[in-house]
Amino acid sequence: MAGEEWVGLILALRLFGYAVVTPIFEELFIRSFVMRQADAWEVADFRDLPIARYSLRSMLVTVVIFTAGHVPWEYWVCVPWVFLSNLWFYYRKSLSAVILLHGTTNAALLALAVWGGDLLANPDGTPFSFWFFV
Numbered sequence: 001m002a003g004e005e006w007v008g009l010i011l012a013l014r015l016f017g018y019a020v021v022t023p024i025f026e027e028l029f030i031r032s033f034v035m036r037q038a039d040a041w042e043v044a045d046f047r048d049l050p051i052a053r054y055s056l057r058s059m060l061v062t063v064v065i066f067t068a069g070h071v072p073w074e075y076w077v078c079v080p081w082v083f084l085s086n087l088w089f090y091y092r093k094s095l096s097a098v099i100l101l102h103g104t105t106n107a108a109l110l111a112l113a114v115w116g117g118d119l120l121a122n123p124d125g126t127p128f129s130f131w132f133f134v
Helices: 002-041 056-068 074-090 095-115
Strands: none
Touching: 002 056, 002 095, 056 074, 074 095
């Protein structure tokens, strides 16, 4: 839409947003605040709880809140991704590890959308577009 000469810059900005900005803010909100607030609800200040402290409540609440932030057709991949990344977070106990995981996942989805058109074909034989991912 902006013209061929702007494609590189626009893709670089999208990559920066998807792989850097979004993971930092989503993980700070979900894993640092929501996850601890789920356990501290009516008991304590969430800041008194350590990050990456496993509980069934924190697992379920973060899966629901993270999934609700996505569109319904993404739920089939969003739910297992957030569940598995929660396990990674509980294991590593590091916000930077899960931010890196999230950024890498988003960057891979953008790369798939840009360069993955020849991987699959539509029923009519035209290349399949992965742009719905991003």
